[in-house]
Amino acid sequence: MARSHTLLGFQTLESMAHRDFRLLWLSATFNSTGDYFKSVVVGWLIYDVTGSPLLTAFTLGLETFPNLVVNPIGGVLADRMDRRKLMAASAAYHALFTLGLATLLLLGRASAWHVTVYVLVVGMGVAMGQPARTSYASYVVPPRSLLNAYALMSLAYNIAKLTGPGIAGLMLAAYGAGRTMLVPVGLMLASIAIIASLRPIWPEGSGETRSMLREILEAAAAMKRHPVVVALFLNQVVVYAMMVPAVYGMLPIYAADVLEVGPAGLGLLNSSLGAGAIGGVLIMASLGSAVHRGWATLVIMTMGAAAMVAFSQTGSMPAAIAMLILFNGSLVAMTAIKSSGIQDLTPENLRGRAAALTTMSNGTSWIGGLVFGAMAQWQDASFATLVGAGGVLASVAVLYVGYPQLRTYR
Numbered sequence: 001m002a003r004s005h006t007l008l009g010f011q012t013l014e015s016m017a018h019r020d021f022r023l024l025w026l027s028a029t030f031n032s033t034g035d036y037f038k039s040v041v042v043g044w045l046i047y048d049v050t051g052s053p054l055l056t057a058f059t060l061g062l063e064t065f066p067n068l069v070v071n072p073i074g075g076v077l078a079d080r081m082d083r084r085k086l087m088a089a090s091a092a093y094h095a096l097f098t099l100g101l102a103t104l105l106l107l108g109r110a111s112a113w114h115v116t117v118y119v120l121v122v123g124m125g126v127a128m129g130q131p132a133r134t135s136y137a138s139y140v141v142p143p144r145s146l147l148n149a150y151a152l153m154s155l156a157y158n159i160a161k162l163t164g165p166g167i168a169g170l171m172l173a174a175y176g177a178g179r180t181m182l183v184p185v186g187l188m189l190a191s192i193a194i195i196a197s198l199r200p201i202w203p204e205g206s207g208e209t210r211s212m213l214r215e216i217l218e219a220a221a222a223m224k225r226h227p228v229v230v231a232l233f234l235n236q237v238v239v240y241a242m243m244v245p246a247v248y249g250m251l252p253i254y255a256a257d258v259l260e261v262g263p264a265g266l267g268l269l270n271s272s273l274g275a276g277a278i279g280g281v282l283i284m285a286s287l288g289s290a291v292h293r294g295w296a297t298l299v300i301m302t303m304g305a306a307a308m309v310a311f312s313q314t315g316s317m318p319a320a321i322a323m324l325i326l327f328n329g330s331l332v333a334m335t336a337i338k339s340s341g342i343q344d345l346t347p348e349n350l351r352g353r354a355a356a357l358t359t360m361s362n363g364t365s366w367i368g369g370l371v372f373g374a375m376a377q378w379q380d381a382s383f384a385t386l387v388g389a390g391g392v393l394a395s396v397a398v399l400y401v402g403y404p405q406l407r408t409y410r
Contacts (some may be wrong), residue, residue, distance in 0.1 A: 004016075006348045011091075012148075012173075012282060013152070014145055014148050015137075015141045015145050015148050015152050016052060016152070017359065018140050018141055020114055020140040020199055020324075020402035021137065021138055021149060021152075022142055023194055023197055023198050023310040024133070024136060024137060024140065024153075024198065025152060025153065025155075025156050026074060026154040026156075027087070027191045027192050027194040027195050027198075028115065028133065028153060028157065028191075029156040029158075029159055029160055029190040030069060030187045030188070030190045030194065031091060031187070031188065031324075032156060032157045032160035032164070033093075033160035033163065033184075033187050033235045034098070034164075034166040034183070034185075034187035034188050034191075035126075035160070035164075035167040035184070035399075036096070036160050036161050036164035036165050036168065036270065036274075037159070037164050037165075037167075037180065037181070037183050037187070037247075038098060038122075038181065038184050038264060039060065039110055039174060039183045039270070040164075040165045040169055040267055040270055040391060041172055041177050041180055041181055042059065042060065042115055042118075043056060043059075043060055043118050043251065043252040043266065044172060044177075044252060044263050044266060045115055045177055046059045046060075046112060046116075046252075047108075047252040047253065047256060048300045049112045050112055050363055051249070052373075052377065053253045053373050053376035053377045053381060053384075054171050054370070054373035054374055054376070054377045055112075055372030055373070056249070056252050056253065056373065057245055057250065057253075057369040057370070057372055057376065058366065058369045058370050058373050059115065059116050059250035059369075060119075060120055060245075060248065060249050060252075060334060060369060061127030061244075061249055061309055061365040061366035061367075061368060061369025061370075062116065062120050062123065062369070063119045063120070063123035063126065064123060064189065064220070064240065064363050064364075064366055065120065065123060065124060065363050065366040065367040066120070066126075066127040066363070067125045067127045067130075067359055067360050067361075067362040067363035068353070068360055069102075069127075069249070069363075069365035070124050070127035070130075070391075071130065071131065071178040071218055071356045071357075071359050071360050071362075071363070072212075072353070072356050072357060072360065073100050073125045073212060073356075074086065074127060074128040074129060074208075074356055075130065075131040075216070075219070075352045075354070075355060075356020075357065076130075076172060076212045076215050076216060076352070076355035076356070077131075077132070078131040078132040078135055078352030078353070078355070079135075079349065079350070079352035080110065081203055082136065082200045082201070083132035083136045083200075083236060083352075084122055084132075084136075084195055084196070084198050084200055084201075085168035086128070086129055086132040087129050087132050087133050088137070088192050088193050088195045089128075090125045090126065090128050090129025090130075090132075091188045091189075091191045091192045091195065092120055092126050092188070092192055093122075093125035093128075093183075094126065094188050095185050095188035095189055095192075095261035096185075097118060097121055097122050097125070098118075098181060098184050098188065098343050099182075099185045100118075101114065101115070101118045101181055102178055102182050102185065103178075103179060105176070105177045105178030106178035106179070107178075108148040110177075112189040115351030118121045119307070119397075123283040127359070128326055130355070130359050130409065131353070131355040131356035131359065132352065134165075134339065134343075134351040134359070135186075135354075135355045136198075136201065137149045137150065137153060137343075138343045139201045140201075143344065144410030146340040146343055146344050147293070147336060147337070147340040149340070150335075150336045150339040150340045150343075151281050151282075151333075151336040151340075152281070152345070153281075153336075154277065154281045154335055154336050155277075155278060155281040155282070157277070157332075158273075158274045158277030158278050158281060158328070158332055159274065159278060160274070161270065161271065161273050161328075161389075162271050162274025162275050162277075162278060163271070163274070164270075164271075164274075165184070165267045165268075165269075165270030165271045165274070166267045166270070166271035167216075167267070168180055168267055168270075169181070169263050169265070169266055169267015169268065169270070170214065170264055170267060171183070171263045172263045172264075172267070173262070173263045173264050173352040175236065190333050194295050194329075196226075202249050206281060209288060210300040214352060216298075216353060216356075216357070218350070218353075219350045219353035219356075219357060220348075220357055221302070222346065222347060222350055222354075223342070223346065223354060223357060226345055227405040227406070228294070228341065228345060228403070228405050228406055228409045229341070229342055229345050229346070230403070231297075231340075231402075231403035231405070232297070232337070232338045232341050232342055232358075232397055232406075233342070233357075233358055233361060233405040234236075234395070234398075234399065234403075235297055235301065235334060235338055235362055235395075235399065236335075236338050236361040236362075238301070238391070238392060238395040239331060239334060239335070239361075239363040240362045240363075240368065241361075241365065241367060242358050242365035242368060242388045242391045242392050242395070243304060243308070243331055243373045243388065243392060244331075244365050244368065245365055245368030245369045245373075245382075246308065246309060246323065246368065246372045246384055246385045246387070246388025246391075247311065247324070247327060247385060247388070248273075248277050248380040248388070249365075249369050249372060249373065250372065250376060250384060250385055251265060251266060251269050251270065253380075253381040254269065254320065255269055257380075257381070258315065258381060259315070259316075259317050259320060265317065268317075268321070269320065269321065269324060270322040272320075272324045272325055272328075273324050273325075273327070273328040274327030274328070275328075276324060276327065276328040276329035276332075277328045277329055277331070277332040279325070279329050280328070280331075280332050280333040281332055281333070281336065283329075283333070290410075292410050293337045293340075293341055293409055293410060294405075294406040294408060294409035294410070296333070296337060297334060297337055297338075297399070297406065298396055298400055298406070298407070299398060300330045300333050300334050300337075301330070301334065301392060301395065301396045301399075302393065302396055303326065303330045303392075304327055304330035304334070304392060305389045305392040305393045305396070306326075306389075307323045307326040307327035307330065307356045307389060307393065308385055308386070308389035309328060309386060309389045310323045310326075311323035311324060311327060311385060312381075312382040312383075312386040312389070313382065315388075339355075339358075341409070342355075342358050342388070343355070343356055368388075372384040372385075372387070372388060377388060
């Protein structure tokens with residue numbers, strides 16, 4: 001019998017009663033901590049070498065570009081094969097190329113183009129494995145626990161964001177980029193060891209061999225038929241095309257030129273994102289099925305936009321941290337709603353592909369990086385963030401008017 005996992009009377013940790021979910025969660029924590037170590041090093045290196053807000057925002061967003069092409073392939077494979085193998089292969093690929101960049105940095109032979117190519121190549125591996133990780137959770141918890149499960153998965157990512165960037169910033173300042181990049185290699189290897197302990201899950205119909213394009217189009221058609229799924233997908237596009245590049249992509253510029261806090265301060269800014277996310281995730285996990293997911297999406301988007309406006313206008317580190325906490329709490333709450341909603345409304349045999357098609361929207365981050373990076377180069381980072389906030393508010397109006405079904409979705 002599953003144990004009860006409560007916090008302050010709420011079923012905050014109910015998904016943790018399932019062994020495979022606990023292992024998946026731990027693997028995601030190690031994997032994500034490595035990702036955030038890498039992001040701090042990459043962001044600081046590119047801005048330090050080039051001094052260009054455009055190139056910095058573009059490089060940080062470039063990792064998501066392969067989502068547009070590779071992610072659908074990963075989704076088809078997730079619906080065809082043992083998801084553990086796909087997750088493990090993705091982490092091993094990530095570790096190998098991170099070790100390669102760390103070696104170049106230690107030898108003093110790395111340049112800006114090496115870092116840019118590394119970000120793109122690693123993004124391909126992440127895009128291939130992410131649908132398997134996202135959809136695996138829906139097989140190891142009951143349907144009523146899906147929102148709780150995806151909220152707790154966001155908690156894993158954001159515990160990593162809370163701890164990883166701060167430590168990475170301190171290590172970057174004390175030991176340099178090369179040694180700091182060895183840490184994510186070890187974390188990826190630990191993630192692989194945990195994945196090996198998961199039970200295999202073979203999707204229904206996994207032995208069938210059909211055209212990948214046909215399978216992708218089948219999933220896309222099923223998603224398109226449901227207006228709420230379309231609305232949640234569009235919400236994800238807003239997150240990655242506007243919110244992520246207008247804030248995450250600007251952090252190295254804020255740290256260097258606006259707040260003047262250096263690499264250690266950049267790590268602290270990134271960690272504050274994790275602190276906000278943990279608060280938002282715990283609220284979503286505790287409320288679970290009591291959340292009115294449609295209205296929550298619209299309200300939380302508005303809160304995120306307000307935090308962006310306030311962040312763009314502050315020149316103080318404490319105020320910046322407070323606004324980043326509110327911003328990222330809003331962002332990850334939306335992500336939990338989106339993931340649980342789309343997996344809940346999608347037929348079981350299409351979930352891997354549905355996760356992949358949804359995550360394709362992450363690929364718009366590099367486009368947003370170009371747009372908002374150009375704005376920051378033309379004006380400044382504050383202007384770019386402010387414009388992004390305006391775009392988010394306009395998107396709230398579009399979803400409210402254009403998708404009335406979202407307002408009734410629970």
